[in-house]
Amino acid sequence: MTKVLSHLVVLMAGDSGDGVQLLGSQLIRAAAQSGQDVRTLSDFPAEIRAPQGTISGVSGFQFQMASEAIFDPGDAADVFVAFNVAGWIKHQHKLKPGGLLLASIDGFDARSKSTAGLEASENPLEEAKSNFQVLEVDFKKITSEALKNQSLSGREKSRAKNMTILGLLTWLYGQSAPAMEVDLQRQFQGDLAAANVLAFRAGYHLGETAEWTAFRREVPQRKALPGTYKTLSGSQAMALGLAAVARQLGRQVLYAGYPITPASEILHELARIRPAGVLPFQAEDEIASITAAIGASYAGNLGATASSGPGISLKGEGMGLAVMMELPLLIINVQRGGPSTGLPTKMEQSDLLQALYGRHGEAPMPVMAIKRTGEALDDVLLAAKIAVESMTPVMLLSDAYIANSAEPFRLPDPEQMRRIEAPKADIRRAPYARDEHGVRPWIVPGTPEGMHRVGGLETEAETGNVSYDPKNHQSMVEQRSAKVQAVTRFYGPLSVEVGEDQGDVLIVGWGSTYGAIRTAVESLRVQGHAVSHLHLKHLFPLHPQVIPFMTGFKQVVVAEMNEGQLVQVLRSQTQQVIHFLGKTSGQPFASSELQAGIIPYISAS
Amino acid sequence: MMTGKDFLSDQEVRWCPGCGDYSILKQFTEVLALIGADPSQTVVISGIGCASRLPYYVNAYGMHSLHGRAPAVATGIKLANPSLDVWLITGDGDALSIGGNHLIHALRRNVGVPILLFNNEIYGLTKGQYSPTSRSGAVSKSTPLGSIDHPVNPQTLALGAGATFLARSMDRHPAHLREVLAASKAHKGSAFVEIYQNCNVFHDGAFEQFTDKKSQSDHAIFLQHGEPITFGTNLDHGLILEGSQVKVVPLAERSASECWIHDERDPMKAFALARMTEDLRPFGILYREDRPVFEQQVHAAHQNSRSFEEVLAMGRTWTVD
Numbered sequence: 001m002t003k004v005l006s007h008l009v010v011l012m013a014g015d016s017g018d019g020v021q022l023l024g025s026q027l028i029r030a031a032a033q034s035g036q037d038v039r040t041l042s043d044f045p046a047e048i049r050a051p052q053g054t055i056s057g058v059s060g061f062q063f064q065m066a067s068e069a070i071f072d073p074g075d076a077a078d079v080f081v082a083f084n085v086a087g088w089i090k091h092q093h094k095l096k097p098g099g100l101l102l103a104s105i106d107g108f109d110a111r112s113k114s115t116a117g118l119e120a121s122e123n124p125l126e127e128a129k130s131n132f133q134v135l136e137v138d139f140k141k142i143t144s145e146a147l148k149n150q151s152l153s154g155r156e157k158s159r160a161k162n163m164t165i166l167g168l169l170t171w172l173y174g175q176s177a178p179a180m181e182v183d184l185q186r187q188f189q190g191d192l193a194a195a196n197v198l199a200f201r202a203g204y205h206l207g208e209t210a211e212w213t214a215f216r217r218e219v220p221q222r223k224a225l226p227g228t229y230k231t232l233s234g235s236q237a238m239a240l241g242l243a244a245v246a247r248q249l250g251r252q253v254l255y256a257g258y259p260i261t262p263a264s265e266i267l268h269e270l271a272r273i274r275p276a277g278v279l280p281f282q283a284e285d286e287i288a289s290i291t292a293a294i295g296a297s298y299a300g301n302l303g304a305t306a307s308s309g310p311g312i313s314l315k316g317e318g319m320g321l322a323v324m325m326e327l328p329l330l331i332i333n334v335q336r337g338g339p340s341t342g343l344p345t346k347m348e349q350s351d352l353l354q355a356l357y358g359r360h361g362e363a364p365m366p367v368m369a370i371k372r373t374g375e376a377l378d379d380v381l382l383a384a385k386i387a388v389e390s391m392t393p394v395m396l397l398s399d400a401y402i403a404n405s406a407e408p409f410r411l412p413d414p415e416q417m418r419r420i421e422a423p424k425a426d427i428r429r430a431p432y433a434r435d436e437h438g439v440r441p442w443i444v445p446g447t448p449e450g451m452h453r454v455g456g457l458e459t460e461a462e463t464g465n466v467s468y469d470p471k472n473h474q475s476m477v478e479q480r481s482a483k484v485q486a487v488t489r490f491y492g493p494l495s496v497e498v499g500e501d502q503g504d505v506l507i508v509g510w511g512s513t514y515g516a517i518r519t520a521v522e523s524l525r526v527q528g529h530a531v532s533h534l535h536l537k538h539l540f541p542l543h544p545q546v547i548p549f550m551t552g553f554k555q556v557v558v559a560e561m562n563e564g565q566l567v568q569v570l571r572s573q574t575q576q577v578i579h580f581l582g583k584t585s586g587q588p589f590a591s592s593e594l595q596a597g598i599i600p601y602i603s604a605s
Numbered sequence: 606m607m608t609g610k611d612f613l614s615d616q617e618v619r620w621c622p623g624c625g626d627y628s629i630l631k632q633f634t635e636v637l638a639l640i641g642a643d644p645s646q647t648v649v650i651s652g653i654g655c656a657s658r659l660p661y662y663v664n665a666y667g668m669h670s671l672h673g674r675a676p677a678v679a680t681g682i683k684l685a686n687p688s689l690d691v692w693l694i695t696g697d698g699d700a701l702s703i704g705g706n707h708l709i710h711a712l713r714r715n716v717g718v719p720i721l722l723f724n725n726e727i728y729g730l731t732k733g734q735y736s737p738t739s740r741s742g743a744v745s746k747s748t749p750l751g752s753i754d755h756p757v758n759p760q761t762l763a764l765g766a767g768a769t770f771l772a773r774s775m776d777r778h779p780a781h782l783r784e785v786l787a788a789s790k791a792h793k794g795s796a797f798v799e800i801y802q803n804c805n806v807f808h809d810g811a812f813e814q815f816t817d818k819k820s821q822s823d824h825a826i827f828l829q830h831g832e833p834i835t836f837g838t839n840l841d842h843g844l845i846l847e848g849s850q851v852k853v854v855p856l857a858e859r860s861a862s863e864c865w866i867h868d869e870r871d872p873m874k875a876f877a878l879a880r881m882t883e884d885l886r887p888f889g890i891l892y893r894e895d896r897p898v899f900e901q902q903v904h905a906a907h908q909n910s911r912s913f914e915e916v917l918a919m920g921r922t923w924t925v926d
Contacts, residue, residue, distance in 0.1 A: 033923045183921065230922045240916065247913040254684055273919055276910040279684055279903065284710035288677035291670065291707075295650070295681025298668055299689065303681060321671055411917045445648045445666035445682070445689050453614070453661050455669030456653075465616060466661060 009074035014083020016059040019162035024061030030175040032408040035221030036065040041073035042404040053115030067220040072515035075590040086116035106140035146202035160199040167203025232409040234402035239269035241380025246277030249420040254296035256289035261344040263306040263334040286311040290318030297327040300444030306332035322393040323363040329393035346586030347401035349561040364484040367540040369397040371514035402512035430462040438483035494545040499532025502552035504605035510536040520594035554605035609635035625776035625802035636786040652699035656723035673704020676711035683900040697738040713767035714899040715794035727808035760879035763797040770796035771892040777816040828889035833864035
């Protein structure tokens with residue numbers, strides 16, 4: 001009898017050249033398609049091919065699949081697939097006691113031990129046997145046996161090892177082998193496709209032959225919302241969001257980017273899917289990408305750009321110009337560990353204060369954050385709507401975690417998507433005349449008799465001409481600020497993710513910590529605690545109800561992946577005591593560590 | 606029929622009295638009238654600096670953008686709407702120092718924009734620091750003992766970047782300037798035009814020998830495609846190429862037809878002309894080539910894009926009933 005589980009967490013770790021990420025994405029797509037909910041966590045080195053077999057070169061992929069809706073990739077793993085000893089050493093603490101270690105023993109030989117920094121006398125597999133169930137498999141040998149008649153190089157054959165492992169995992173966790181084979185045939189061509197399928201089958205049959213039925217697990221299907229799905233990462237969903245913007249705005253989106261990790265994925269995805277109305281442009285640098293986007297917005301497109309870390313700093317000059325000229329612009333910040341080059345592939349939420357305040361002059365700009373892949377498309381639409389309908393640059397925050405985390409994504413009904421109405425190019429109004437929301441008309445070059453000049457010098461009210469008048473500057477600073485404050489009209493009602501509107505403890509989060517916080521709060525509530533979870537989408541201006549809402553709780557705790565940024569913002573607006581839970585290790589919160597961090601506040605309340 | 610004056614905006618022009626920019630603005634607006642430009646289709650983009658104030662004075666659309674970034678802004682505008690007539694106004698500090706990278710990339714992409722670089726060999730708006738085109742030894746506010754930097758040569762830089770049109774003119778020769786500006790607009794792609802512009806406050810007379818009527822004929826060569834390269838009061842001197850060496854010869858010794866015949870399509874000869882940075886310098890169109898225009902290529906490549914519905918359906922999807 002196959003054991004049935006509601007949740008299963010699998011962690012795979014190996015060399016960055018082992019194809020761990022590819023294997024993971026195959027598995028989760030299959031799981032999602034067969035009706036399980038899935039969340040993932042990718043962890044890979046910044047180097048493309050880090051030194052082989054070393055701890056620093058380990059690439060990891062964790063996923064949770066479940067028979068109910070889940071929000072995070074799980075904490076401790078039920079199953080650990082170790083491609084090599086370095087992967088095992090680096091992540092062994094994440095395997096649950098009694099969990100299954102599936103070890104590819106060709107990666108545990110003397111040489112692998114040496115590159116991982118172990119003494120020849122050490123035997124981590126033997127040690128593991130006292131705490132875990134261990135299956136030692138020579139995947140390399142099985143793969144080369146399976147491919148012995150294939151006309152591939154030895155290197156190509158050994159690289160198919162991940163397909164053999166995929167086969168075994170497919171068998172162990174009850175996924176459909178035929179569907180997986182079809183998928184492999186679609187992804188690879190010719191000899192490589194044939195070889196991958198052969199390796200996959202060898203792995204699939206291995207479990208049967210070796211009589212490992214006792215290790216099989218089944219995660220039942222859940223009842224998902226009706227609709228059409230596919231698995232997408234956060235960045236892919238954002239790219240789809242830009243395509244939606246072009247459709248809903250009825251104007252071209254110029255997406256200008258410059259290669260930087262982890263933001264590049266959005267550019268790649270746009271270039272790959274080639275949506276109508278979205279022109280991807282790889283500029284010569286970060287500054288050029290934002291200024292080209294500004295040029296495009298002046299000419300009547302919506303200019304959009306994305307970057308990470310230092311790239312966002314370089315764009316600061318451009319943001320100031322867009323604020324001054326009052327042009328719509330979308331800036332996506334896929335945050336990563338900083339400062340400087342920092343940790344390019346790791347997650348952090350440490351750009352919040354920069355997003356809010358990191359510009360010269362009085363330069364207010366709406367700031368939003370994406371909390372999960374499933375909402376990324378709509379969040380991009382909303383950010384674009386605010387940008388266009390308020391004639392302002394908007395920054396949308398993502399991060400390395402959400403950018404790379406895949407989950408089943410329910411495709412929207414295009415007819416039901418948010419509409420975007422561009423301000424009319426009404427030449428009877430002056431270029432900087434304001435409507436009741438403080439918004440100026442969008443008169444684009446090519447409009448007959450609408451000629452006017454814009455620029456970075458202070459603009460005269462109404463006309464937009466240059467003005468050095470002190471009263472005008474004071475007034476324009478206030479007008480720009482009032483216009484941005486007024487974007488709260490686009491916000492929905494403030495509501496908790498989980499819990500009541502009053503209680504003992506309120507956990508406040510923003511961005512990609514959503515899943516871990518929600519999971520932690522739900523667990524605490526199951527244990528009988530009056531804890532609620534509020535997750536902020538709008539970081540500037542804040543939802544007007546945020547500060548009053550917090551007063552309904554005895555304790556308020558902000559949890560974020562930095563040294564205390566949102567917490568500072570909230571503290572500056574209230575006398576209420578606000579506590580802080582933070583982390584800057586480059587790894588996302590585990591829900592268990594959040595629970596442990598929250599419990600003292602429950603006791604104190 | 607619009608006149609040059611019709612292309613002036615209602616804004617008061619605020620350059621220093623006697624500045625060379627006045628003449629350039631006048632010739633520019635006259636050329637707009639001459640070529641029958643539509644003000645509502647015309648967009649003048651600039652960076653920061655004295656030159657970059659020009660868009661405010663032109664009755665057209667315009668943007669006074671960021672220091673050095675005008676080529677990127679203009680690229681974005683052309684990608685957004687390739688049919689607009691975009692002009693780019695810049696200066697030596699703007700284009701060759703802080704914006705050097707953007708200039709290089711606009712030129713190599715061949716974005717369809719004339720790039721008018723007002724070269725005065727000084728930072729004027731910031732009140733007199735030496736610029737990337739200032740000659741070695743230039744005494745300025747930031748180099749009281751004379752500058753050490755070797756100056757950048759705008760022409761060889763542009764040629765090296767892959768510019769498809771190189772020209773040089775001057776503020777004090779209105780007819781020549783109008784002719785070059787009209788030619789730059791007619792060119793398909795980036796047209797790089799260096800305009801010698803006198804800053805009478807911080808660097809007066811920088812180009813006097815080329816621009817003053819008394820000395821001009823001995824120092825300025827006015828190039829004509831297919832014609833011998835000659836100069837002098839009575840066109841009594843010519844250039845010849847000996848190998849790759851440019852030599853001046855008196856025409857008493859040989860006929861003009863034996864001189865170097867200017868071929869604006871020859872990049873090697875254009876390089877030789879661009880290298881003439883001493884007391885004898887070429888004006889007019891140094892080089893021209895036909896190459897596809899960036900924004901047109903980008904849009905052509907994007908022709909077969911997918912509708913939003915098609916994009917949604919890409920990849921492996923599944924349906925839950």
